[in-house]
Amino acid sequence: QVQLQESGPGLVKPSETLSLTCSVSGGSINNYFCTWLRQSAGKGLEWIGRMYVSGNTIYNPSLKSRVTMSIDTSKNQFALRLTSVTAADTAVYYCATNPLLHLGDLSAWGQGTLVTVSS
Amino acid sequence: DIQMTQSPSSLSASVGDRVTITCRASQDIRNDLGWYQQKPGQAPKRLIYAAISLQSGVPSRFSGSGSGTDFTLTISGLQPEDFATYYCLQHFSNPFTFGQGTKLEIK
Numbered sequence: 020q021v022q023l024q025e026s027g028p029g030l031v032k033p034s035e036t037l038s039l040t041c042s043v044s045g046g047s048i049n050n051y052f053c054t055w056l057r058q059s060a061g062k063g064l065e066w067i068g069r070m071y072v073s074g075n076t077i078y079n080p081s082l083k084s085r086v087t088m089s090i091d092t093s094k095n096q097f098a099l100r101l102t103s104v105t106a107a108d109t110a111v112y113y114c115a116t117n118p119l120l121h122l123g124d125l126s127a128w129g130q131g132t133l134v135t136v137s138s
Numbered sequence: 139d140i141q142m143t144q145s146p147s148s149l150s151a152s153v154g155d156r157v158t159i160t161c162r163a164s165q166d167i168r169n170d171l172g173w174y175q176q177k178p179g180q181a182p183k184r185l186i187y188a189a190i191s192l193q194s195g196v197p198s199r200f201s202g203s204g205s206g207t208d209f210t211l212t213i214s215g216l217q218p219e220d221f222a223t224y225y226c227l228q229h230f231s232n233p234f235t236f237g238q239g240t241k242l243e244i245k
Contacts, residue, residue, distance in 0.1 A: 064182070064225060066234040079233040113181055123172050123187025124229040131181050 021046040023114050023129035031108075031136050037101040041114030041129055048072060048090060051116040053097040054125060055088060059110035067099065071119070104136045140164050140228055144237025150245040151216055159211045159240045161226035166206050170230035173202055173211045176239075177222045185224075186211065218244075 027039035041053070055067040068078035070088045078086050087100040101108060111133050115125040141164040151157050161171065169189035174182035184193050186202035189209055199214045213220055221244050226237040 063238055064227075064236040066227075066236070069234075077232045081233065122191065123184070124234070125172065125174070125182075125227065126184050126187070126193070128181035128183070 021051070021116060021127045023116060023127060025112060025114050025129045025132040027112075027132060027134070029133055029135060031104055031134060032138050033105055033136055034103055037099070037104050037108065037112075037134055037136075039099045039112055039114075039132065039134070041097050041099075043095045043097070043116065046118075048092055048095045048097065048116075050119055052119065052124070053088070053090060054115045054117070055099045056113045056115060056125075057108075057110035058113065058131070059107075061107075062110075065110075067101075070097070106136050108134070109136045110134060139233055140167060140231055140235055142226055142228055142235050142237040144226055144240055146240060147238065148241045148243065150243050152245045153216050153218060155216045156212065156214045157216060157242065159224055159226075159242075161204075161209045161211075161237045163207045163209070163228055163230075167228045167230035169205045170228055171202075171204070171209050172227045172229070173200075174225045174227060175220075175222050176225065182225060213242075216242075 022044045024042045031037045049072050054069040058064050070076040085102045090097045111131040113131045114129045117124045117126045143162045171189045173186040176182040190202045201212045203210045224240045
């Protein structure tokens with residue numbers, strides 16, 4: 020059973036860059052689609068983007084200009100960068116995965132990490 | 139973007155009841171839909187995938203139906219641990235989108 024754990028700063032200043040990492044255990048990241056999502060009181064659950072180790076990446080168009088996702092296979096981790104953050108980016112951020120060739124999406128989730136944007 | 143309209147937004151029910159939650163997609167999404175349960179302070183947990191398939195380990199009182207634009211999550215014989223918020227998610231097209239959630243409360 021794959022397990023996921025998000026890590027990163029809980030407080031980011033406005034206009035700066037939010038950076039989070041998701042550590043994957045119990046399975047090779049080469050075998051999964053890797054997804055980032057967030058949840059805020061104002062906007063509910065929001066899908067940020069998904070990538071695969073091959074570099075095939077899709078981003079939510081509403082965030083595409085500010086988002087970069089990456090994968091480090093040597094560490095079995097994937098990462099999220101969100102630039103030029105504002106208070107609207109305050110949310111609980113989740114990483115999630117789904118095995119390749121399996122039906123559906125988001126079969127495993129991290130516990131989530133709260134990121135607050137504030138000076 | 140595909141809009142997922144979920145109803146009701148809240149629901150009161152008793153242990154043992156049968157409840158139904160619906161999601162309507164703004165366009166045909168085939169069967170690219172999942173249902174998720176979220177309890178306070180926890181990440182969502184997948185219950186149903188491909189509209190009708192039960193996630194391994196999820197009790198059989200949960201079931202999903204539908205395809206195209208109309209989908210249903212049914213819980214037959216509510217248990218105390220089922221009181222939570224439920225979401226649908228379409229992964230047919232980018233951006234993947236969630237319903238706004240249904241909060242299931244104890245009557």
